[in-house]
Amino acid sequence: xxxxxxxxxxxxxxxxxxxxxxxxxxxxxxxxxxxxxxxxxxxxxxxxxxxxxxxxxxxxxxxxxxxxxxxxxxxxxxxxxxxxxxxxxxxxxxxxxxxxxxxxxxxxxxxxxxxxxxxxxxxxxxxxxxxxxxxxxxxxxxxxxxxxxxxxxxxxxxxxxxxxxxxxxxxxxxxxxxxxxxxxxxxxxxxxxxxxxxxxxxxxxxxxxxxxxxxxxxxxxxxxxxxxxxxxxxxxxxxxxxxxxxxxxxxxxxxxxxxxxxxxxxxxxxxxxxxxxxxxxxxxxxxxxxxxxxxxxxxxxxxxxxxxxxxxxxxxxxxxxxxxxxxxxxxxxxxxxxxxxxxxxxxxx
Amino acid sequence: xxxxxxxxxxxxxxxxxxxxxxxxxxxxxxxxxxxxxxxxxxxxxxxxxxxxxxxxxxxxxxxxxxxxxxxxxxxxxxxxxxxxxxxxxxxxxxxxxxxxxxxxxxxxxxxxxxxxxxxxxxxxxxxxxxxxxxxxxxxxxxxxxxxxxxxxxxxxxxxxxxxxxxxxxxxxxxxxxxxxxxxxxxxxxxxxxxxxxxxxxxxxxxxxxxxxxxxxxxxxxxxxxxxxxxxxxxxxxxxxxxxxxxxxxxxxxxxxxxxxxxxxxxxxxxxxxxxxxxxxxxxxxxxxxxxxxxxxxxxxxxxxxxxxxxxxxxxxxxxxxxxxxxxxxxxxxxxxxxxxxxxxxxxxx
DNA sequence: CCCGCATCTGACAACGTTGTCCAGGCTCTA
DNA sequence: TAGAGCCTGGACAACGTTGTCAGATGCGGG
Numbered sequence: 001x002x003x004x005x006x007x008x009x010x011x012x013x014x015x016x017x018x019x020x021x022x023x024x025x026x027x028x029x030x031x032x033x034x035x036x037x038x039x040x041x042x043x044x045x046x047x048x049x050x051x052x053x054x055x056x057x058x059x060x061x062x063x064x065x066x067x068x069x070x071x072x073x074x075x076x077x078x079x080x081x082x083x084x085x086x087x088x089x090x091x092x093x094x095x096x097x098x099x100x101x102x103x104x105x106x107x108x109x110x111x112x113x114x115x116x117x118x119x120x121x122x123x124x125x126x127x128x129x130x131x132x133x134x135x136x137x138x139x140x141x142x143x144x145x146x147x148x149x150x151x152x153x154x155x156x157x158x159x160x161x162x163x164x165x166x167x168x169x170x171x172x173x174x175x176x177x178x179x180x181x182x183x184x185x186x187x188x189x190x191x192x193x194x195x196x197x198x199x200x201x202x203x204x205x206x207x208x209x210x211x212x213x214x215x216x217x218x219x220x221x222x223x224x225x226x227x228x229x230x231x232x233x234x235x236x237x238x239x240x241x242x243x244x245x246x247x248x249x250x251x252x253x254x255x256x257x258x259x260x261x262x263x264x265x266x267x268x269x270x271x272x273x274x275x276x277x278x279x280x281x282x283x284x285x286x287x288x289x290x291x292x293x294x295x296x297x298x299x300x301x302x303x304x305x306x307x308x309x310x311x312x313x314x315x316x317x318x319x320x321x322x323x324x325x326x327x328x329x330x331x332x333x334x335x336x337x338x339x340x341x342x343x344x345x346x347x348x349x
Numbered sequence: 350x351x352x353x354x355x356x357x358x359x360x361x362x363x364x365x366x367x368x369x370x371x372x373x374x375x376x377x378x379x380x381x382x383x384x385x386x387x388x389x390x391x392x393x394x395x396x397x398x399x400x401x402x403x404x405x406x407x408x409x410x411x412x413x414x415x416x417x418x419x420x421x422x423x424x425x426x427x428x429x430x431x432x433x434x435x436x437x438x439x440x441x442x443x444x445x446x447x448x449x450x451x452x453x454x455x456x457x458x459x460x461x462x463x464x465x466x467x468x469x470x471x472x473x474x475x476x477x478x479x480x481x482x483x484x485x486x487x488x489x490x491x492x493x494x495x496x497x498x499x500x501x502x503x504x505x506x507x508x509x510x511x512x513x514x515x516x517x518x519x520x521x522x523x524x525x526x527x528x529x530x531x532x533x534x535x536x537x538x539x540x541x542x543x544x545x546x547x548x549x550x551x552x553x554x555x556x557x558x559x560x561x562x563x564x565x566x567x568x569x570x571x572x573x574x575x576x577x578x579x580x581x582x583x584x585x586x587x588x589x590x591x592x593x594x595x596x597x598x599x600x601x602x603x604x605x606x607x608x609x610x611x612x613x614x615x616x617x618x619x620x621x622x623x624x625x626x627x628x629x630x631x632x633x634x635x636x637x638x639x640x641x642x643x644x645x646x647x648x649x650x651x652x653x654x655x656x657x658x659x660x661x662x663x664x665x666x667x668x669x670x671x672x673x674x675x676x677x678x679x680x681x682x683x684x685x686x687x688x689x690x691x692x693x694x695x696x697x698x
Numbered sequence: 699c700c701c702g703c704a705t706c707t708g709a710c711a712a713c714g715t716t717g718t719c720c721a722g723g724c725t726c727t728a
Numbered sequence: 729t730a731g732a733g734c735c736t737g738g739a740c741a742a743c744g745t746t747g748t749c750a751g752a753t754g755c756g757g758g
Binding site: 065066090092097112113132150271275295 | 437
Binding site: 381396 | 705706707708709712713714715
């Protein structure tokens with residue numbers, strides 16, 4: 001019976017299509033396996049001459065340590081996971097980058113995934129990250145029930161939620177003061193004489209959206225203004241529906257003189273709608289965005305700092321891993337009203 | 350001698366601070382180790398009753414398969430790496446997202462890292478990803494020598510370069526037609542009567558920057574225009590220096606009547622500078638950006654599609670992994686001139 | 699009633715690394 | 729010069745999973 005090559009057969013010390021291992025390096029350098037390990041990890045106890053021989057063998061074979069095996073042995077992966085809604089959203093880019101910088105400072109890599117605002121996909125992603133044994137997780141939740149994370153928390157996976165709180169579990173949260181920010185933004189419009197103010201926001205099942213709506217209501221109530229149902233549009237995000245919602249508010253039976261936009265995508269769409277109108281309508285948006293200052297008029301916004309949000313969360317994560325942090329906490333970062341013109345327009349009835 | 354707990358001691362089947370393993374699940378379910386593996390991987394040959402018992406044990410213990418061990422055994426990680434310049438840059442967010450979507454369609458996770466345009470950091474990141482044995486790499490190179498990747502390529506790591514070509518190695522590349530785009534953009538300005546046209550771009554050691562500069566020169570030469578050295582500003586990116594460069598071009602001995610901006614960050618800064626001037630200066634920018642249409646005047650740009658760039662690259666990557674792709678290729682995607690007003694302003698001398 | 703076969707299950711090795719521990723050779727001192 | 733102590737290097741097991749292979753079980757037919 002003729003022998004055929006099988007996976008695992010060795011040819012001149014290296015496996016077919018596979019990578020050289022420490023064993024191969026050891027054989028080539030004429031030293032023991034552990035000595036190679038010591039050199040690779042910069043551990044003491046290797047004479048300069050031996051080290052040189054090993055380095056040469058590593059170079060010659062193009063050896064790279066297999067971190068999967070290392071992880072298996074050591075238990076830490078030096079990587080953290082980030083689950084967010086959509087990396088293409090300008091709000092999350094800087095956030096992700098901030099998390100990455102902190103991770104890098106701690107020698108960790110960042111694995112990230114977009115949930116597309118789908119709770120199921122969020123869970124799928126988070127569990128995939130856990131299966132890869134990330135040391136920690138930064139999650140911008142899409143769903144509102146995170147009990148599926150309980151075994152992970154128990155197993156010591158550091159976890160921080162960002163932008164929105166975790167559902168039904170105890171965990172660290174870092175978020176912006178959506179309620180206060182929205183209330184201040186709407187109050188700002190009221191202070192400039194507006195009473196008929198529209199609100200366009202995301203689905204209230206999203207925590208931030210609900211909080212911003214609550215802020216809107218609170219500001220209106222504080223001013224003794226009764227809110228017409230037709231002034232509120234909830235759960236619309238895609239440009240076309242935002243456009244329709246805005247048009248309806250502007251031409252309804254009780255037309256608004258100002259609009260509060262619940263997030264940057266909505267704001268931008270509303271700006272587009274208003275650009276097509278001749279009537280002056282005031283606008284305040286939640287979330288800053290690039291070029292807001294260059295539009296005519298400049299767009300007044302309630303700004304939250306995505307990078308700080310990410311940095312704060314990541315730092316807490318690594319403090320959890322240190323062990324210097326135990327009790328879950330809720331950290332709320334203040335927002336900042338930036339006036340640029342659009343929010344200071346007087347009502348035009 | 351009192352016994353003290355050591356790492357490795359077992360308490361009711363689970364290790365301290367560690368996670369349950371298949372062995373633990375097997376013990377609890379009263380089955381063999383391999384049977385658990387079969388259930389977890391949906392392999393056939395398990396009776397419904399046994400499967401139920403195993404599932405219950407998994408549930409009860411909160412077991413998650415350890416993918417590090419799995420990878421070690423199987424050789425594939427079902428993850429790909431993406432190295433780009435800066436995730437916070439609006440050009441890379443959509444690109445990253447597009448790569449992620451393709452990866453997801455192939456059941457792979459995305460690990461990404463920002464090189465911050467630093468060749469050393471790029472190499473460090475790429476090698477860290479290789480150590481984690483990603484199946485493939487999408488790289489937006491910062492450096493111009495990628496020979497360090499040779500062992501990886503030989504070992505079968507699928508690799509695609511995006512936006513800029515690889516240096517000194519043979520590899521797949523997907524990029525935009527920077528030269529043609531810039532030439533067309535500048536020609537557009539020339540067609541509208543401009544002859545004194547400024548160019549502000551990134552360091553020429555960056556391939557795209559060099560190509561765009563080449564396009565600028567080509568368009569000028571085609572029109573028989575001699576370029577004044579003071580019209581070109583190379584290697585400036587940070588807002589302050591771009592601002593100074595623009596001001597100098599506008600007020601120099603031979604002031605320009607139009608500016609071609611080499612990338613979106615430069616374009617935005619130039620828009621800011623021009624907003625502070627009363628003299629009308631034409632502007633064409635490379636790269637589209639959000640809200641370019643809402644500025645007054647709208648900003649004419651040479652648009653490249655970041656998402657398509659990312660998608661194309663990722664698709665090639667997985668075709669490499671299929672084995673259906675062998676020879677490295679260079680794919681150049683066309684750019685598109687979008688006229689919005691700023692590029693059609695006549696020269697104001 | 700027993701054999702053969704199909705079906706289900708488990709023991710065992712291997713993946714590539716690191717931690718533990720011991721051997722051998724060296725230096726230093728009494 | 730012998731003994732103690734240090735330094736370097738290597739053998740071996742373990743991490744948690746999957747592939748291989750053989751054993752156990754049950755069933756139907758001769």
